[in-house]
Amino acid sequence: MSEDFLKVALAAKEAAAELAPLPRAPKDAALRVIADALVSRAAEIVAANALDVERAREGGLSEYMIDRLRLDVARVEAVAEAVRQVADLPDPVGEVIRGNTLPNGLELRQLRVPLGVIGIIYEGRPNVTVDAAALCLKSGNATLLRGSSSAYESNTVLVRIMQDALAGTEVPAGAVQLVPGLTRDSVKELMRARGLVDVLIPRGGASLINSVVEESTVPVIETGVGNCHVYVDADADQDLAVEILLNSKVQRPSVCNAAETFLVHAAVADTFVPRALAALAAEGVTVHGDDRIAAYGDVVPAGEEDFSVEYLSLDIAAAVVDSLEDAVAHIRKYGSGHTDAIVTRSVSASRRFVALVDSAAVAVNASTRFTDGGEFGFGAEIGISTQKLHARGPMGLPELTSTKWVYTGEGHLRTGAGTVIASCAAGAE
Incomplete structure (x- = not known):
């Protein structure tokens, strides 16, 4: 594993630990700061994007694909507005999915918690860089972003702007990271970063998704291909x-x-x-x-x-x-x-x-x-899962969480005969 990749992966892992316990307010505030920064630095984004577009045209990319790649001021403003909309969505973290009091008196709850570090491998459109980062941040996750090489200049500037914006908030700036490198080696590093990355989400064509599913040692949520x-x-x-x-x-x-x-x-x-x-x-x-x-x-x-x-x-x-x-x-x-x-x-x-x-x-x-997160009323989606484990269909904010069981007792002890309450917890002197 290269030093450059290890540096961003460790930064994301550290940021994920800091981000997970944050309540909704600081996350929403950070998202709105990001949105404002994107608008105020739109000229910088458009200039970087122009380099990507020029290189893509010289490389023979079709005009249709170039249009997907292109960013102008209006498109940047639309991306910023999408970030504000994510800020307005309910925060899934901490939601009680189910809970009850067991016959022995233990109070049991299943809570939504962040997944941790989410790696996202995607093609084409640089707006995905911001969309994915915003959804991960809102759901309490750090993200490692690996976009296509055709959008590298755009993605580099977008991530820099988001990190600069986060530096003035309660959300750690390391929560948004761009995987360094333009070659397939950097993609492989992300796919093999088990222990540093908790889940991978590939977004793109069948060949990309199949490659990630077949080669990754990190758990994968398969998305996107639609026949x-x-x-x-x-x-x-x-x-x-x-x-x-x-x-x-x-x-x-x-x-x-x-x-x-x-x-x-x-x-x-x-x-x-x-x-x-x-x-x-x-x-x-x-x-x-x-x-x-x-x-x-x-x-x-x-x-x-x-x-x-x-x-x-x-x-x-x-x-x-x-x-x-x-x-x-x-x-x-x-x-x-x-x-x-x-x-x-x-x-x-x-x-x-x-x-x-x-x-x-x-x-x-x-x-x-x-079949779309917005049409289903989720407000936004990271992709559409076509697999059966963890998430299926449009993946909104709740699908970017896992769960944690919390049980609360009053000195409950498990014994061979059943449950007893420790005397110190029962108020004995």
């Missing part, structure tokens, strides 16, 4: 189905909760598929269809890989299925466990679909685009 489906049932309202399909695919195709496949029950294929193909074509969507879909119009022939891919573009795969169970089998085979939707007027069909589909979110007569 989402819309299933149009035999008893669907077809007008509604077209609207839900279009919104799921077209409203913002480059995000993880956009639909990547639609499935149609054979009983309504003759009427629905031509309507769906026409509606998608009008929005510029390319359909990759199986043989049964191809019978209704001009589509790109779909193979196995077409149903497995997360397009993140105006492309969608499509297939006709013979039953709800066949639709579920398709989703189980190709889906990523993110979000899958059914459109139906049948209560029994919707209940069966919900029971059978094993995904982080299941939508009934609604767009897949609603």
